[in-house]
Amino acid sequence: MGGTEPIAGRVTAKSETVVVFLIGMRVNRWRAVRHWLPTLLAMPRMLKELAGDEGSGLLALRRLGGGPREFGTVQYWESREKLLAYASAAGREHRPAWAAFNRRARGGGGAVGIWHETFDVPAGSVESVYNAMPEAGLGTAFGTEPVGRRGERAAERLAYGAAEAGEAARP
Numbered sequence: 207m208g209g210t211e212p213i214a215g216r217v218t219a220k221s222e223t224v225v226v227f228l229i230g231m232r233v234n235r236w237r238a239v240r241h242w243l244p245t246l247l248a249m250p251r252m253l254k255e256l257a258g259d260e261g262s263g264l265l266a267l268r269r270l271g272g273g274p275r276e277f278g279t280v281q282y283w284e285s286r287e288k289l290l291a292y293a294s295a296a297g298r299e300h301r302p303a304w305a306a307f308n309r310r311a312r313g314g315g316g317a318v319g320i321w322h323e324t325f326d327v328p329a330g331s332v333e334s335v336y337n338a339m340p341e342a343g344l345g346t347a348f349g350t351e352p353v354g355r356r357g358e359r360a361a362e363r364l365a366y367g368a369a370e371a372g373e374a375a376r377p
Contacts, residue, residue: 219344230278238317263288265347330371333363
């Protein structure tokens with residue numbers, strides 16, 4: 207997901223309605239490897255499963271850094287329904303990983319923590335700019351176009367998005 211070569215010039219994402227899902231973990235006690243390692247290893251399995259399923263709703267993702275104790279991703283989803291469907295699907299990687307984490311958490315004394323945040327963002331409520339960057343974030347999820355088409359400044363791009371979505375632009 208996303209290329210490695212910088213795109214020449216300034217571009218913006220052709221964004222639409224999107225669900226932004228941030229998820230991560232924190233190792234609180236390094237010596238409690240048996241509690242945090244399975245949590246760390248569960249995420250790549252889930253991401254591999256999602257990458258192999260075009261209908262899953264996962265559009266793009268980006269790894270988050272947070273120091274030596276924290277690991278996470280920013281994920282861009284087609285809809286909240288697809289995100290929630292994946293989270294609750296009995297035959298997918300997430301449910302068993304979540305159940306296993308809860309079992310370990312009860313006996314792990316807080317050795318590992320997890321977190322997530324979900325943002326359901328309507329069309330017209332985002333803007334972006336990428337300058338001499340490979341595709342990233344929303345640009346990976348929706349593709350990019352030259353900045354001038356949506357406006358040179360952030361306020362112009364937000365107004366363009368609001369107008370495109372049929373909303374009144376905010377000051």
